[in-house]
Amino acid sequence: MAEEYRLILKNADQPGYTVDIDCYQKHGGYQTLKKVMAMAAIEKDGKVISPQEQIREEVKVSGLRGRGGAGFSCGLKWSFVDRRSGKPIYLVCNADESEPGTFKDRQIIHKDPHQLIEGMIISAYANDVHLAYIYIRGEFPQGAQMLVRAIEEARQKNFLGKGICGTSYDLEIYVHRGAGAYICGEETGLLESLEGKRPYPRIKPPYFPAVLGLYMSPTIVNNVETLCHVKHVMEMGAGEYAKLGTPNNTGTRIVCISGHVRKPGYYEIQVGHATIGQLIHDFAGGLLPGRKLKAIIPGGSSAKVFKAGEKFKIKQKDKDGHEVEKEMDILDIPYDFDTLMAAGSMSGSGAIIVMDDTTDIVEALGNLSDFYAHESCGQCTPCREGSLWMSKALTRLNNGGGRKQDADYLLKIADNIPGGRTICAFGEACSWPVQSFVRKFKDEFEAKGAAAEIKSGQTATMNQ
Amino acid sequence: MAHTEKDHIKVSAQLESEIDGLISHYPQKRSASLMILHRLQEEFGYLSQPAIEWTAMKLELQPINIYELVTFYPMFREHPVGKTVVRVCRTLSCALGGSHQLHSHLCRKLGLNPADKGPQNTPDGKFTIEFAECLASCGTPPVVMCNDDFYDNVSTDQADKLIKKYNQP
Amino acid sequence: MAEIASQKAPADTPPPVEMVRVRINDMDVDVPKTHPDPLTGKPVPTTMIQACEQYGVEVPHYCYHPKLPVAGNCRMCLVEYGLPALDRNRQPILNDDGSPKVQKMPRPAIACATPISPGMEIYTDSPGTIEMRQSVLEFLLINHPLDCPICDQAGECKLQEYSYEHGQSESRFVEKKVHKPKQVDLGPRIMLDDERCILCSRCIRFSRDIAGDDALGFVNRGSYNTLAAYPGRSFDNNYTLNTVDLCPVGALTSKDFRFKMRAWFLKETKSLCNSCGTGCNTLVGTREEVIYRQEPRENNAVNSSWMCDYGRLNYKWQSSENRLKTVTAMRGDIREVLNWSQLLGEIIPRLQRFQPGQIAFIGSGQMSTEEVFLFKSLAEKMGGLVEAYSSSGESDRLLLNADRLPNTNGLRIHHFTTSGQISPSSTHISEGIKKGAIKALFVIREDVTAHGISIDLLESLELLVVSDIHRTPATDVAHYVLPGAAHFEKRGTFVNVKGRIQKFMKAVEAPGDARPEWEFLHEILHKATGQNGFSTIEGLFNLMAQKVSALHGLTWASLGDLGVQIEIPDSR
Numbered sequence A: 001m002a003e004e005y006r007l008i009l010k011n012a013d014q015p016g017y018t019v020d021i022d023c024y025q026k027h028g029g030y031q032t033l034k035k036v037m038a039m040a041a042i043e044k045d046g047k048v049i050s051p052q053e054q055i056r057e058e059v060k061v062s063g064l065r066g067r068g069g070a071g072f073s074c075g076l077k078w079s080f081v082d083r084r085s086g087k088p089i090y091l092v093c094n095a096d097e098s099e100p101g102t103f104k105d106r107q108i109i110h111k112d113p114h115q116l117i118e119g120m121i122i123s124a125y126a127n128d129v130h131l132a133y134i135y136i137r138g139e140f141p142q143g144a145q146m147l148v149r150a151i152e153e154a155r156q157k158n159f160l161g162k163g164i165c166g167t168s169y170d171l172e173i174y175v176h177r178g179a180g181a182y183i184c185g186e187e188t189g190l191l192e193s194l195e196g197k198r199p200y201p202r203i204k205p206p207y208f209p210a211v212l213g214l215y216m217s218p219t220i221v222n223n224v225e226t227l228c229h230v231k232h233v234m235e236m237g238a239g240e241y242a243k244l245g246t247p248n249n250t251g252t253r254i255v256c257i258s259g260h261v262r263k264p265g266y267y268e269i270q271v272g273h274a275t276i277g278q279l280i281h282d283f284a285g286g287l288l289p290g291r292k293l294k295a296i297i298p299g300g301s302s303a304k305v306f307k308a309g310e311k312f313k314i315k316q317k318d319k320d321g322h323e324v325e326k327e328m329d330i331l332d333i334p335y336d337f338d339t340l341m342a343a344g345s346m347s348g349s350g351a352i353i354v355m356d357d358t359t360d361i362v363e364a365l366g367n368l369s370d371f372y373a374h375e376s377c378g379q380c381t382p383c384r385e386g387s388l389w390m391s392k393a394l395t396r397l398n399n400g401g402g403r404k405q406d407a408d409y410l411l412k413i414a415d416n417i418p419g420g421r422t423i424c425a426f427g428e429a430c431s432w433p434v435q436s437f438v439r440k441f442k443d444e445f446e447a448k449g450a451a452a453e454i455k456s457g458q459t460a461t462m463n464q
Numbered sequence B: 001m002a003h004t005e006k007d008h009i010k011v012s013a014q015l016e017s018e019i020d021g022l023i024s025h026y027p028q029k030r031s032a033s034l035m036i037l038h039r040l041q042e043e044f045g046y047l048s049q050p051a052i053e054w055t056a057m058k059l060e061l062q063p064i065n066i067y068e069l070v071t072f073y074p075m076f077r078e079h080p081v082g083k084t085v086v087r088v089c090r091t092l093s094c095a096l097g098g099s100h101q102l103h104s105h106l107c108r109k110l111g112l113n114p115a116d117k118g119p120q121n122t123p124d125g126k127f128t129i130e131f132a133e134c135l136a137s138c139g140t141p142p143v144v145m146c147n148d149d150f151y152d153n154v155s156t157d158q159a160d161k162l163i164k165k166y167n168q169p
Numbered sequence C: 001m002a003e004i005a006s007q008k009a010p011a012d013t014p015p016p017v018e019m020v021r022v023r024i025n026d027m028d029v030d031v032p033k034t035h036p037d038p039l040t041g042k043p044v045p046t047t048m049i050q051a052c053e054q055y056g057v058e059v060p061h062y063c064y065h066p067k068l069p070v071a072g073n074c075r076m077c078l079v080e081y082g083l084p085a086l087d088r089n090r091q092p093i094l095n096d097d098g099s100p101k102v103q104k105m106p107r108p109a110i111a112c113a114t115p116i117s118p119g120m121e122i123y124t125d126s127p128g129t130i131e132m133r134q135s136v137l138e139f140l141l142i143n144h145p146l147d148c149p150i151c152d153q154a155g156e157c158k159l160q161e162y163s164y165e166h167g168q169s170e171s172r173f174v175e176k177k178v179h180k181p182k183q184v185d186l187g188p189r190i191m192l193d194d195e196r197c198i199l200c201s202r203c204i205r206f207s208r209d210i211a212g213d214d215a216l217g218f219v220n221r222g223s224y225n226t227l228a229a230y231p232g233r234s235f236d237n238n239y240t241l242n243t244v245d246l247c248p249v250g251a252l253t254s255k256d257f258r259f260k261m262r263a264w265f266l267k268e269t270k271s272l273c274n275s276c277g278t279g280c281n282t283l284v285g286t287r288e289e290v291i292y293r294q295e296p297r298e299n300n301a302v303n304s305s306w307m308c309d310y311g312r313l314n315y316k317w318q319s320s321e322n323r324l325k326t327v328t329a330m331r332g333d334i335r336e337v338l339n340w341s342q343l344l345g346e347i348i349p350r351l352q353r354f355q356p357g358q359i360a361f362i363g364s365g366q367m368s369t370e371e372v373f374l375f376k377s378l379a380e381k382m383g384g385l386v387e388a389y390s391s392s393g394e395s396d397r398l399l400l401n402a403d404r405l406p407n408t409n410g411l412r413i414h415h416f417t418t419s420g421q422i423s424p425s426s427t428h429i430s431e432g433i434k435k436g437a438i439k440a441l442f443v444i445r446e447d448v449t450a451h452g453i454s455i456d457l458l459e460s461l462e463l464l465v466v467s468d469i470h471r472t473p474a475t476d477v478a479h480y481v482l483p484g485a486a487h488f489e490k491r492g493t494f495v496n497v498k499g500r501i502q503k504f505m506k507a508v509e510a511p512g513d514a515r516p517e518w519e520f521l522h523e524i525l526h527k528a529t530g531q532n533g534f535s536t537i538e539g540l541f542n543l544m545a546q547k548v549s550a551l552h553g554l555t556w557a558s559l560g561d562l563g564v565q566i567e568i569p570d571s572r
């Protein structure tokens, strides 16, 4: 049986564990920061390597991948930062947590805020950042207060502010609140919002955050959980850290499970060490009595849905490193970055939404499409028009105005949005659910449309 | 949109110095707009035109720059709301966990229209009820916020208790 | 193919910068790697759309405008493209024939924001590109009211044009459209129909980044996004009407032009604005001798693609009730109508009667350079004084110049002043009249009563000849009144404040007996001096260019549509 492995959430739910700095320090908090701040330059092959470069190298070697959604290598992202521009480099923590199904950053922020602060200070130091922000969603007012307090405490102990830990390194962190917009989770939308503008994501090229980010300066945007992992990479050493999880999918990950399970909640596992089935059954207590599995969204609402019983041919490396192709049921897919991608979906923000056989799949998609129509920033044409169009079509279909052809009608709309046609990945986020729900449950969509046609035909006859 | 009754807002010296503090967090003033709007809304209940204009003036911006934000972000309100704003999460996990039934229940209880998904105020000005998108607590549905207070696993019984709790003059 | 392409290269390629070879569809072309940014002048990477434009390949677009910062929001310009394939060691992979292998990219790019790079292939009409373009158009049209028959933009609408060229005929949209405000009174000169707006943000960017008035924005969210000014604030700077030109659809309309005329009925004439010394290049839209509008005509040396509202709307005087349409002479208390030959027969001998110094010729910065030349020649022949006055107002940081006359520099190159400088008024003419030294005035396009010469003084003259286009206090007391032509009604040149000599063409006929001043001046000069004439403006200009040092080497033809920079003699 798969087991939880609590690294990030090691302390969070322990009885008596509090959010104040004393408690954090009692549990070893800020030791890693002190260690990092005491690092000296080393010489290797005749080159002097600064502590900052050493940390960045550790993070790269650890294989840490971003926990915000895209699973992009953290070390690689940091390596893109333009360090020669002469402009300040900014670090922004993405605490917008707004992907439906996701509630992991909430736990960190509300239960162990200092861990995030420590991870941020280390990351900032590693990247010569002197000003950092935490962009926290507006609906976390207590979380924002807790972070403000944690920052104040850290400053009192000289972990923040001027001359951190007796070195010459200065850093300020400020908390910036959003006000209810999913698009502020998209990193460039976030930066616009942080600049006080409408959170319209930026076009890339030219506005890659690593070069032209906040105030047109090089900027790193990382998720809350990612930044916490940086602390653990530096605590354990990259080599030890990389032993957690599976190759190329290292470390641990907080998986959020919601929907039709007995014990919805968050479970931290070593990446790839539990299958979707184990997560649902062993951790989340399985389905409700008498229910059958119908569908699983594996990585936050934007991820393509899996249908119960779906099988995938997945290439895996066996013990000797040979590539073998295995047929797998969705429940047997290890929860990691690469396998889920190979299965045509993604682990995204690490959120599994389970739907059992009582779910009206057309209504479920309607719910999600309403979300996307409400959240599209409306800057670019395909997403602005397409997201509302899909939501209107689904509302009609769910309210007795459907047609059998609506399944194909929806697909045609959805197929015209993703694939780089939009400014940001919201285009994919809003169309993938429609594409996957309708393709995989087409019979249900057609049946609902057909039923409405028959009914309206009958009314028409009666009215004659 | 017509000007509201109050054509001016009174920003106390203390509030203004607090706002100056917020502005000092950023190398560019404009960045402070969301934080200021939150603060003003906290103070005045909603963001009237004078509040928008004051913010613009404070940040050396045009009022349209601020109005663009106020109309974009659902947490900001251009009109007065009830003393307690009840936000019920409507997104998938909560919907699977009964949040729409909860919304209907609350509406009926407060004499409002269950079919109306947008913000509705009770005539006595005590409550505003509306749907919100995923509040990032999908494992404990249904999820509700009453002003800044957060409640999860809200049953209809608990909802009744919440109404009682917040139903104060 | 390559040779043909390079022959097609535009005439004024920017100063030598590194060239990049790219392929546009089947055509290999060389494109400068960078070009100066229209706003900052700094070199910025050349984008796909600019490369295509240089070689005449149109990439349909809405939000992109060469003079505005790139927004990249409409997605109309999405194209498929390819890049040279690289192997693991980042070395190019070669085809069998040794040419670099080009790999089509899995995701498209917006041509308006994607820089070109060596070996790039841009596919502007591949099936994939066409399909994306069609779907963007479909998205733009689903919530569009499609009220072309009553839309002012019809005929000039990019939505109409592209959907005709690139769209699908049948709409599959069966939902309810989003409704937004219609007939929004955005400002004193602009109406807005938000349902027609495609949210391209051109107007916002223009107002903020060019006009320096951050007055417009988008309110609400998503599909409900709505272009707006702040409630209760009027969109009212001196450049608002440029947003009407920029709006690719009929969302922003000019109150002045609304519903007056269908755009496709208009004849367009290249002209100049005469309302200040900037000399914005314009297109005058006319039909059946009526002027319906002025629009800016691109000239990067002068007005970029813009003009001010004041100048644009300042054309109605051309058709005012107050226009002089007849040649008249004062007989005692009665004003008698003459024809031109009667008039010339009478005034030439009367002008010739005065001794040198007894007659003064007062011109104006509203006269064309050619007219000033003739007037000056006449003055010299008759030994008269010359004078002209300035007229100024407020200037702004963009185009509007304090000099409210279009051709003050035209006066300067002919040294058309005796007092040394062109000022609002001067005393030497009035003093001369008072002293009886000056006995006659010949005035063109100037109400001298506004420049310190009172009616009493005018009435004391032995001869007062005034040519103007409108009735003024001076024409009321003149012995002879010669109705002149507005610049809309003739050809000629103005020299702007920066010393650029530019042509204007004739858009409409002058009313009644009114005639271009250069024509009657030429006749007077010819009759009075026997000097040989020329019947065309070309001939006149070329003669003038030989005689006036500032214009040496120029011909009418060499001015082109955009004019030529000249040296202005000491212009104090």
Ligand SMILES: Cc1cc2nc3c(=O)[nH]c(=O)nc-3n(C[C@H](O)[C@H](O)[C@H](O)COP(=O)(O)O)c2cc1C
Residues within 6 Å of the ligand: A065, A066, A067, A068, A069, A070, A071, A072, A074, A077, A094, A095, A096, A097, A098, A099, A182, A183, A184, A185, A186, A187, A188, A221, A222, A223, A224, A226, A227, A424, A425, A426, A429
């Ligand atoms: C529409 C959209 C919403 C997103 N929302 C979030 C979010 O709420 N939190 C987050 O950390 N990342 C979110 N992301 C991903 C961010 O853009 C970005 O990739 C991430 O913050 C990078 O951090 P990481 O590398 O540490 O994962 C979102 C992306 C998109 C396209």
Ligand code: SF4
Residues within 6 Å of the ligand: A183, A200, A201, A375, A376, A377, A378, A379, A380, A381, A383, A384, A422, A423, A424, A425, A426, A427
């Ligand atoms: S894809 Fe959607 S969310 Fe992203 S910029 Fe375009 S309209 Fe906005």
Ligand code: SF4
Residues within 6 Å of the ligand: C196, C197, C198, C199, C200, C201, C202, C203, C204, C227, C243, C246, C247, C248, C249, C251, C252
């Ligand atoms: S009004 Fe015209 S120019 Fe302005 S955003 Fe709309 S379509 Fe674009």
Ligand code: SF4
Residues within 6 Å of the ligand: C273, C274, C275, C276, C277, C278, C279, C280, C303, C307, C308, C309, C310, C311, C312, C399, C400, C401
């Ligand atoms: S700036 Fe001067 S020349 Fe240009 S339009 Fe205005 S008034 Fe006419």
Ligand code: FES
Residues within 6 Å of the ligand: A100, A101, A102, B089, B090, B091, B092, B093, B094, B095, B133, B134, B135, B136, B137, B138, B139, B141, B143
């Ligand atoms: S769906 Fe309700 S909190 Fe996430």
Ligand code: FES
Residues within 6 Å of the ligand: C060, C061, C062, C063, C064, C071, C072, C073, C074, C075, C076, C077, C078, C110, C111, C112, C113
């Ligand atoms: S023209 Fe390129 S996106 Fe609009």
